[in-house]
Amino acid sequence: MGQDYIVLMVESDSRDKNADLASYVYRLEEELRALRDERAKLESHTFLLQKKYVELRREFERLTTPPLLVGTVLDVLPNYRAVVKNSNGMTFLVNVMSSVYDKIYPGAQVAMSQQTVAIVDVLPEPKDERVRAFEVVERPEVSYSDIGGLRDVIQEVREVVELPLKNPDVFKEIGIVPPKGVLLYGPPGTGKTLLAKAVAHETNATFIHVVGSELVRKFIGEGAKLVRDLFKLAREKAPAIVFIDEIDAIGAVRTEALTGGDREVQRTLVQLLAELDGFKPLDGVAVLGATNRIDILDPALLRPGRFDRIIEVPLPDESARYEILRVHTKGMKLAKDVNLRALAKAAAGMSGADLKALVTEAGLLAIRKGHKAVRMQDLREAMEKVRKKKVDKGPAHIYL
Ligand SMILES: Nc1ncnc2c1ncn2[C@@H]1O[C@H](COP(=O)(O)OP(=O)(O)O)[C@@H](O)[C@H]1O
Ligand SMILES: [Mg+2]
Numbered sequence: 315m316g317q318d319y320i321v322l323m324v325e326s327d328s329r330d331k332n333a334d335l336a337s338y339v340y341r342l343e344e345e346l347r348a349l350r351d352e353r354a355k356l357e358s359h360t361f362l363l364q365k366k367y368v369e370l371r372r373e374f375e376r377l378t379t380p381p382l383l384v385g386t387v388l389d390v391l392p393n394y395r396a397v398v399k400n401s402n403g404m405t406f407l408v409n410v411m412s413s414v415y416d417k418i419y420p421g422a423q424v425a426m427s428q429q430t431v432a433i434v435d436v437l438p439e440p441k442d443e444r445v446r447a448f449e450v451v452e453r454p455e456v457s458y459s460d461i462g463g464l465r466d467v468i469q470e471v472r473e474v475v476e477l478p479l480k481n482p483d484v485f486k487e488i489g490i491v492p493p494k495g496v497l498l499y500g501p502p503g504t505g506k507t508l509l510a511k512a513v514a515h516e517t518n519a520t521f522i523h524v525v526g527s528e529l530v531r532k533f534i535g536e537g538a539k540l541v542r543d544l545f546k547l548a549r550e551k552a553p554a555i556v557f558i559d560e561i562d563a564i565g566a567v568r569t570e571a572l573t574g575g576d577r578e579v580q581r582t583l584v585q586l587l588a589e590l591d592g593f594k595p596l597d598g599v600a601v602l603g604a605t606n607r608i609d610i611l612d613p614a615l616l617r618p619g620r621f622d623r624i625i626e627v628p629l630p631d632e633s634a635r636y637e638i639l640r641v642h643t644k645g646m647k648l649a650k651d652v653n654l655r656a657l658a659k660a661a662a663g664m665s666g667a668d669l670k671a672l673v674t675e676a677g678l679l680a681i682r683k684g685h686k687a688v689r690m691q692d693l694r695e696a697m698e699k700v701r702k703k704k705v706d707k708g709p710a711h712i713y714l
Contacts, residue, residue, distance in 0.1 A: 328601060332382075334486055338656050358559055365552075381489075382434065382435070383423055383425070384400070384426070384437065386398055386421065386424070387424055388405065388535050388578070390415075394409055395410060396433060399535060400432075406431050408426065408431045410432065411435075414433055423437040451696060452512040454514050456511040456512045458514050458516060459512035459639055461512055461628065462639070462640065462666065462669075463634025463635075463638060464505060464509065464627065467498075469625075471509065471513060471602075471625065471670055474496050474623050475513060475600045476516075478492040479553040479600055480504045480517075480518070480519075486687060491595050491644075494593070494595050495601040495602070495621035496621065496625060497604070497605065497623070498626075498627050499624065499627065502606045502628060504628065504665050506605075506627050508666070510602055519553040519554050519555050520555070521550075521554070522548055522555070524540075524556070524558050525558075525563075526558055526561045526563035527560045530564060533576060534549055537575075538584070540582075541582055541688070545589040547639045550600045552598030552601075553598040555599075555600045556600070556601045559603075559614070560599065560605065561605050563579075564582050566607070566611065567610060567611070581611065587614055589618065590621075591619060603621055603683040608624070628664065629665055630664075630665070632659055635658040635664065636654055636655055636667050638667055639657060639658055639661075640672075640674065647701045649687040649688060649690070651690045652688065652690050660694075664700070671700050674686050674695065676693045678693055679696055
């Protein structure tokens, strides 16, 4: 197009030729400048789009690659191999990427490739979780007056747990050795945990609370280490009471072939036994255990120098049931017709936890019916409900 124009110009009047050419060149130059600007704009746009493309591509790849599996290292083996347990409890013998081999250790959380289950990364240690494993309770809001019945049990626990911590010299002078470990056993809901919390409230010793089932469930591969840490902490904070609730989760006898998970629990138990053996009585550390299942406990736990004082926490008798009802109706508005003694008599076989549930249920019934105070009828209906629930659920365990 431009060339046709030039030919035309040459053939036209030659006087204005130079001027025309000059203005023509000028216009072309203008056009070129505009085009260059345009090109620069487009180039920078292209650059931005390319950057965006790379980002999206990366995001796409990230979102479409299969996720990594998370597991816990049980054992590190030579030749870049390791034994790992995944969250379903399955155990694998896997390869380890050479760059992470030096960083893994038993108990480490790791990421594994889905195809090969090889370990490709180590996850940061969940520090908070470990701290939460032991609840160092300063002062739980439970006192002995919140416990109905169990007077003899309370007395005995105080004598064998609290006194030696408070007054070790008396024991040394007279020359008697208090037990190192005290085990509370009995049906569920009879107040074992409650009693331990009351001890924590009433004593000046540091109270360290662990729950056996949580130790096993949450800290796969770390149980033994946690037990060691637990006793170390207790010695540092002495005088201290270590309370291990639901100790059967760690201390049950295993008769059948051991699975990987069982072996892990066994290691935790072995560590616990070693720790119990490792401190002297009157060292300022007392151990209190609780279980619903003394029948399945490993006898090794009950040998002298370990849990050598065993205290039964039985189901409440009639007068204890009355006391428990008193405790739980303390803040409640009761109608004149309420007779807690009659209720206690009718509640044969119920545990402290059942009685608490009964009282709560009665309160709810009273609210639903629009009563200003809880009536005897509400309490009786609630008892029926709680009993029915118990039957539906069936006996959870067999007790000794
Ligand atoms: N002897 C008791 N006196 C008062 N309340 C009790 C008693 N026993 C159980 N309870 C109530 O039942 C709840 C559960 O009891 P808990 O101590 O956890 O039982 P356990 O540890 O023996 O299974 C307690 O928090 C308390 O409210
Ligand atoms: Mg309990």
